Amino acid sequence: MENQDKLNDGSISSGENVSFWIDSAPITEFEKPNGDVHTEVLIIGGGIAGLTTAYNLLKKGKKVVLAEDGFIGSGETGRTTAHLTSALDDRYYFLEDTFGEEGTKLAAESHTAAIAAIEKNVNDLNIDCSFKRVNGYLFLHPSDNEKNLQKEFEATQNAGLNTGLLKSTPSIYNGDQTSCLAFYNQAQFHILRYLDGLAAAVVSLGGRIYTQSRAEEITKDGALVNNYKYTADHIVVATNSPINDLVTMHTKQAAYRTYVIAGKIPKGKLPYALWWDTGDADSKWVSQPYHYVRVENFDENYDLLISGGEDHKTGQADQENIAEAERYEKLEEWTRTFFPMLEDIAYRWSGQVMEPVDSLGFMGKNPGDDNIYIITGDSGNGMTHATIGAAIITDAIMGIKNKWEDLYSPSRITLKTTLDFAKEAVNMASQYLDWISSSDLKNTADVRAGEGGIITKGLKKIAVYRDYDDSLKAFSAVCPHLGCIVHWNNDEKSFDCPCHGSRFASDGTVTNGPAQTNLKPVDVK
Template sequence: MESKDPIEDRLTSGSHRSYWNDTEAPLAYKKLEGDITTDVVIIGGGIAGLTTAYCLSKSGKKVVLLEDGYLGSGESGRTTAQITYALDDRYYDLENIFGEEKAKLAAQSHLDAVSWIKGAVFAESIDCNFKSVDGYLFSDPTDKEENLDKEREATGRFGLPTEMVAHIPGFPQDNKQRAIRFPNQGQFHILKYLKGLADAITRMGGEIYTGTHVDEIDKAAAKANGFTVTANHIVVATNSPVNDILTMHTKQFAYRSYVIAAKVPKGTLPYAMWWDTGNQESKWVAKPYHYVRLEPFDDTFDLLISGGEDHKTGQADEEHVTEKQRYNNLIAWTKSHFPYFTDIAYQWSGQVMEPVDGLAYIGKNPGDDNIYIITGDSGNGMTHGTLGGLIINDIIMGNPNPYIALYDPSRITLHTGLDFVKEVGNMGYKMVKDWVASGDIKDVSELQPGQGAILSKGLKKIAVYKDDDNVVHSCSAVCPHLGGVLQWNDDEKSFDCPLHGSRFTALGTVINGPAITNLPTVALKDN
């Protein structure tokens, strides 16, 4: 019997379907089946790629968009879909890094992105459960309470309409915790929103191809499915750039983040967003925090969607907490703050690219004149992805845009040196440790059905997986990007690279960049 890839039909980049994947038909288009010439080719069918295609189509450009899976099958479909100008990184930290004027620009850019999304939903009549909601930022127990006051003061100086409140709506009445209120945030069903953008793009003459894997990019064209798309401008909007070997991957680092969606009786909680300030004692440079929102579910229940428990991709073992155990930790944290939910309806994880200075990289790829990148979502993928489309459109069209320099991928920030050293040091440590490690198992007979592992055979590292029919599959366990030793992710049934976040299915198919090629198969009998 032919074995089945655990990641089914490229619907999503893991074994768990998100609520969004499960409640919207696959956004599939025809595959690329011939050579094309266009003004702009966009690689990636998430919020960044589709917003870029939408903006450029409105500007009169001929646009072709290529997506490896289906639209939203990457990280956009695994988000919690919060549209907010409350950033993962504190505004007072951004001021220390960039200075007051640039931190104020950052605040205004995200305020603009929230407004633009609301405008697009209205202009295109997109039925995506959009709601304007308030958000509440409160202190993690490991954080100093005075830092909340610093953030409130900084957001006010930068023009954001925030206020301090003495009690958090939705928390039990005996919880007197203060919070910063961020009014008029947004939330939606991300895949329904992407469908609305895609419908508008094709209506304006843009072309969308799914099931189309790009395996080569240069300044003249993108090559996919054995065909060539020749273009004047090439936009890489793939979460992690697949056209760059090293430059951008010393500026940002991949993290896994976990999500549960729990049923709560309708009317129990207000529609809102809640965030803590993150674990200041974490070993990770990007201090993991929790992020929560409410989503309509049915006539009886809403879904409380709660995320967090982050770790560097491929490095869950560094904290001795497995990927699966992180859901239990997330459930416990959520229950302690929102003791209202019944059963868990969904759970999934996603990948976040954390830039070393807190802001996305949007613009011309360093060293290129006509290749552009959108990356470094930093947990604010809805607004950073939207800004990507707006900024790239203005660069290509020659329009002035106040945010071009702020998000320039070539920028150098001098006040992040210690964090940079920690992140790069972590990569070097993992490279050495994993190459000298003996592997997870000594023989494939140790594998249970549905389980994968790393097997060492002399100097070789082999990724092995036993499917539900007890057939063993084996590939190289060396990431084709820069040689990191992959790690088995037993939660999402994938092999993940601990260096730069590339991910592969259990059968070796690439599903996350920066790697662009599949893992070569390895015959176990020859080793």
């Protein structure tokens, strides 16, 4: 029951469903805060971004304290599919048009270097995390055009990547009739076992890690962590979505939910590899959702096929009239079409992806601040983006100019993304109409055990959840970030904000920023 309670409050995982990574690795926890702290660098967030930054800085001789509001990897890092790749969510020909040839070369170089940096950490620290070098294969979505594959091949060659245009796609059904772009020498690993090794290295180098430690009121001086004063010369906010910024960064990116299934396949049926389709060009979403697949070791007789996709903007599944649970069904149907050897589904979970309007992450100094740094905008490439961000911020704190710093600057402006920016801005603004729209529930009697929803009482919007013991919990449905009305996510048992992606567990506890505080409890009859 203790672990179930932790699941409900979001401290083990930011949702009801448990990923394979969380299920197959021990929970890594450290002591809770017990007094005020001063250090050189305060890092907020215990995922891959925060731990890699901590490890890098400790090797440079800095004193580091890391605070994680759950356990190690309990945020979005533990809900990834752990592809390590220089094949990015958006096409390189788009990057070339946006950032120019030199900028695109830097993007390719940085992601390639990030994979190498992870591999070096695995070897240096002797981390048992199933790290493997593998090939990746990008094939066309039915809505895409064959000429775009050739166009992408040319752009990747211009960027200096090791790619090849193939007439068939290895190992997928009817692959001999499906051309693809091969990305050679990519990688994969078990993310939580990697984090466990990094956390041990941080502690061995003298770093201090605190778990179940919520940071609030972040300023240039530090933060309140479980109501203790944590002061520092430099503050790194590595929380997927920044919790220190009310507006600026949230106009540059949008939160999407992505879905994952995992099922057993007989050992040796598929090679260890990565597969992606090019994305739905007809999607209503700016991000053009795509599918992504890999294989992971499971036991002596079976591997695990891990497949993801069916994305939508957070809190807006109803915009396509496809419920969250139905998205797993659509994902399974797609997966079995290309990988018919898939047996019963053993795991399903969803994660949150921050999609920047110009495709590249935001890593470096927070706009307007001299000593506060952020790592966000992972765009589905969180493992490499986070590792790049850790390198950039480490150099910045050490007073070194990083060659990727300007490309990933959170203050950058890319004029060629104006149309996408406008679409996301209009979508965001339209969510405030929920204040005047009807609710999904008439009264509390409509709320069944294990479910929730939104009720209107006069001018108030109330979020309600009925626990499995039939007790009713009620909160203001107003997101404490910027006042949007949250939506009930019946799959992950959470209240999700459709404006900026804040998420709250069924007990009202905030599990995803940018909101810093919980939903406010209210009394209902």
